[in-house]
Amino acid sequence: MQAAVHRLSMRHPGDVSELEALFHAGALRPADVVAVIGKTEGNGGVNDFTRGYFTQSLLALLARRTGEDAAALAGRIPCVLSGGCEGVLSPHYLVFSRRGEAAGGDGPPALAIGVAMSEPLQPEDIGRGGHIRSVAAAVRRAMADARIASPADVQLVQVKCPTVTVAGAQDAAARGRTVVSQDPNRAMAHARVAGAFGVAQALGELDHDAEALSLAGLADFGQYSDKASISSGVEVRCNEVIVLGASRAWRGPLRIACRPMRDALDIGAVYDTCRDLGLELRQHQLTPAARARVAGVLVKCEPDRRGSVRGQRHTMLDDTDINAQRHIRGAVGGLVAGVLGDGRLFVSGGAEHQGPDGGGLVAVIAEALA
């Protein structure tokens, strides 16, 4: 098997014309698409509808091209959108595809991609123990799908979780159930935590049971996964999982590297990730040749909940005008874009228990040197 990653720009959240052009040119077969990860220009919060708009547009295109029903496509192709293109971030999406049979296993390990979808969650389950177990099971299925046997070969697990809306909370209440939080932003945080702990369980990073982990959520920040990147949003009902790593069952030039970021200023982690992939620098920035080898960049980050970064007070958590996640995406996006020389970064806030407390992680997909 061989994976491909196409990084495509969008002119607005309903624009999938670059993908359509690839299909039209025969450069990509619609049936080979297995997952999409994208960054749309909304606010990234509960009322960010750019994600749903893009997804509707994408599925309509895939339905036209594959002949499958849009709902069926949504049921098998994880489509993980993160809203919010703060600062230099540029709206774009990564289309993951694969084709061919499993390779013989004598070549070097290459980029492996696996996907899985969980069953739909009820509003009252979101962000709790059942949510963690649901994610963990889906991660294991996605690893099998990727032909990755050892958790050590997993580099990044991207999950999109459902969250609680006002309507969902009322629906739960009507059935006599409570939701994890009435506050929409807090509910989104709990949903992400469940995703992170589900990944950590599946990869053996944390060995507590789901209920214990659920209690650690947003409380014991020493518990975290170094490989989980979680989004949550109103537009999905089930957990959508994408596993990225290395496997000899795959071939081709693509490789992935991922590093935890200690905090929002951990520029060294970005350089280390680039070095892992042999990407060359000039004046502390990727050379044009190295930049051309990059197929995708994914970053998780977080406004430090303790109110300071390296001892200096930040104002993100006290800002009533701009959501804290928008602040941190803009800042870390600026830093990573400076190293890479490119604003096409999937930078996602809400990194609770995804990487070190107050930090996050950075992953780069790039072609190996021939």
Place this chain on the structure above:
Amino acid sequence: MQAAVHRLSMRHPGDVSELEALFHAGALRPADVVAVIGKTEGNGGVNDFTRGYFTQSLLALLARRTGEDAAALAGRIPCVLSGGCEGVLSPHYLVFSRRGEAAGGDGPPALAIGVAMSEPLQPEDIGRGGHIRSVAAAVRRAMADARIASPADVQLVQVKCPTVTVAGAQDAAARGRTVVSQDPNRAMAHARVAGAFGVAQALGELDHDAEALSLAGLADFGQYSDKASISSGVEVRCNEVIVLGASRAWRGPLRIACRPMRDALDIGAVYDTCRDLGLELRQHQLTPAARARVAGVLVKCEPDRRGSVRGQRHTMLDDTDINAQRHIRGAVGGLVAGVLGDGRLFVSGGAEHQGPDGGGLVAVIAEALA
């Protein structure tokens, strides 16, 4: 003479307790203060009152300590505040002071500081030719005050300009005059342009007359100063000018370096500026020892008006929720903070004609190695 720069944190825009502590401890004489540059946690726009709040608090403290009237102090001490601590930026202020007699001139050139205040401007003059001339004259006076004879020895000119408010526009209209723009954000931009062209005239960077330059404002972006950093705000009536550079009339360990930034991803300019000052790196970030030598960092930046950065579309200019200047401060602040390892940066948006189009400049003040 010897310059000192104290970098102090504030807990809120009315907090000048760290300066009070310095006075109390005898570490700084109130009468030696000649200028203050600070970053407060407002929105940086027309309705950002954190600048006025800080200024009122600062002047009240200085008045108590010097016995001078607050209005008299405001008339001789430039107090340049920029609102907006997006992302990792940390609210802080730089207190510039000087003491002693002019040095003999046989030592190495050291940090030189000069200040000047223009006459008050009428609303209708703001952002036009008369504004440019007013700034240029004040810059020349500030250079003389700094004992800097050659424009080549100037590294940075920080100016705070008045802008047009709704009330100001009405006042002008009542006198039968028009203002440069009814739109408050656009009027602020024109005010900054006048500041930049005034600096460029005084330093000989541009030799057109003020009226011609006025026409080039926000139109011909090939005309710019590489050393101007301009803020504009509702809280000042006259142009406040601070010139920073090098002069043998000064001594002490402090030095300043300044570089233009080509665009918002020009991380190389930041590293170059650090290298100019001999600041050492480890894993692409200042070492703790180097960080301890830094006394202040000033950055100007700009959301590229052409809608893209290095060919990738950005969304800053089309965002109705977050002002474009807030976007770019957050992004460039994140980048510079990553290199410096510190969020105490004076990052100011609105870099029209201050550095290359779509870019800006970065200046660092640091102690020389012994």
Place this chain on the structure above:
Amino acid sequence: MQAAVHRLSMRHPGDVSELEALFHAGALRPADVVAVIGKTEGNGGVNDFTRGYFTQSLLALLARRTGEDAAALAGRIPCVLSGGCEGVLSPHYLVFSRRGEAAGGDGPPALAIGVAMSEPLQPEDIGRGGHIRSVAAAVRRAMADARIASPADVQLVQVKCPTVTVAGAQDAAARGRTVVSQDPNRAMAHARVAGAFGVAQALGELDHDAEALSLAGLADFGQYSDKASISSGVEVRCNEVIVLGASRAWRGPLRIACRPMRDALDIGAVYDTCRDLGLELRQHQLTPAARARVAGVLVKCEPDRRGSVRGQRHTMLDDTDINAQRHIRGAVGGLVAGVLGDGRLFVSGGAEHQGPDGGGLVAVIAEALA
């Protein structure tokens, strides 16, 4: 002919399920739909994509139900969305339909609906004389379509105009053309002005030619239409026009009344409009019975550009955090909702030259008493 107006709620901007239910129940024939006016929960600015999302969803539904192509439907059914549900405003849409032959003319005048679409506009034409002429011609065609001969019988003309985006401005520049303004919010204002003057020309409210009116735009606010309600947005390329009024060629219980609002506090205009339609009050609010007769409410309003309302300073125009249009929609929406007892109001900001300076207009569609 008989007009029907269905007022439908949406759970999110992609939700057209209430319309689908009407189709399914046979309560409305898809082929009878002639126009849609709706309020989506975006920010109402250039980067509000909820309008496009809703439109895409609506057209997909209509295409499935009518068998027509979505593009063809978009070419004949004006779909006027205004983003921004501030305060108590509730996301909803009005579906206008008509069926049957022209009535004999012996009954009372009933609600008449006519539509027309202009040719697409180039970015450089938007907000200028050609734009005015394009709108005026379309209004005349829509009047004919509504069988309204006299402008006096027109109560409201709703127009959706295209605006200039960053991409559009660059496209124009590439062809050596300028756009009316580089500032996206100002360009939207100019587009709305062109719409208002186009309506005023077609209705004989103003008799200057288009070029003269173009000069009066955003300058001479004494020139306005009392019947124009204009939106502008990135998602349309041509002017979409809906004329609403009274005609004996129509029958049925629906009537429309429209009144200018003098300013944002002109609560009397709202009561007058209700009285025009015989809607009864209890404790200064529509009775439940009167409320049940209301089929739709449309309001235009404007943050007074002079900075005050009835002599008291407002802060809308100086606010960098919240766009002024969002401010005024929330305030006037609260006032009108208080009289009507219902938050399902199409309240649209940007009322430049639509009603008196600083005010706007209010229109109510309701069933006549039997």
Place this chain on the structure above:
Amino acid sequence: MQAAVHRLSMRHPGDVSELEALFHAGALRPADVVAVIGKTEGNGGVNDFTRGYFTQSLLALLARRTGEDAAALAGRIPCVLSGGCEGVLSPHYLVFSRRGEAAGGDGPPALAIGVAMSEPLQPEDIGRGGHIRSVAAAVRRAMADARIASPADVQLVQVKCPTVTVAGAQDAAARGRTVVSQDPNRAMAHARVAGAFGVAQALGELDHDAEALSLAGLADFGQYSDKASISSGVEVRCNEVIVLGASRAWRGPLRIACRPMRDALDIGAVYDTCRDLGLELRQHQLTPAARARVAGVLVKCEPDRRGSVRGQRHTMLDDTDINAQRHIRGAVGGLVAGVLGDGRLFVSGGAEHQGPDGGGLVAVIAEALA
């Protein structure tokens, strides 16, 4: 005794020039000022510093005029600022003063004013049982100060409570204590609840003990006060209480009326309150003569936490761009301003347990007809 209420405008949050002019003209004696309630043009959230800026400016003026120390003045004069002038709301402040001896008791009851300050609260006490008791005790002292014996004669109790900041939470944590919520907006809500329940206890509206009420906070919304108006903010350390009502110990033309608002559309409550004071209407709005009799208007309101108003979905609670309190202040402010014909309204969000669930209250101070 006789109360006076001066309603003064401010040009910016540091502007107390109208009060200074009153002092200068001898129209008001500085020593007679007992309380100030104002509306400043910030965002009303944790990072709204316009309240502190105004307070600093006010206290500096009073200190100059009375010769008292600013800290001493702050310790005896409640200064209740609410940030956020959304929509048509106009920045202004009400200066309450009193002079003369207690009246004999044979005249009609007139406006009575009493004030009290609690002891400072620790961060960990805020929003909990101790906070409730602290407020109740202060309300009783303020009633005594107002010479109001019966709770039935109290119309409005305005309280300003401290809230938890990030720094406060860390301070508590350092002492091994928790705060009521880490989320700044939720902590502000809990602080307001404690204020409301403290008022309700003191007035006998609710007879549960403080710990039981504490559990009902943000949970059992059937428990509320009809006379409490609570603000919370970072700039105060103790509870500041102002009681307004009627007493025969006072004379003069001023009267106060207060009514609960059932929801955000309860326009009838506004008209009822005006009628209580004999204020005349023309076309459903106060006549100019009636308007001239109004000395102050105070409103509390709330985005309905159940997600709808009168059965129609609102979007305030799901909005990541604009804080829900800003939404509701703008809407209810627009409604009340339409009835009063004036934007100088103290409209304060965060009405949890202050008036009916989803509603709030409206109070008007006006001169009685001679």
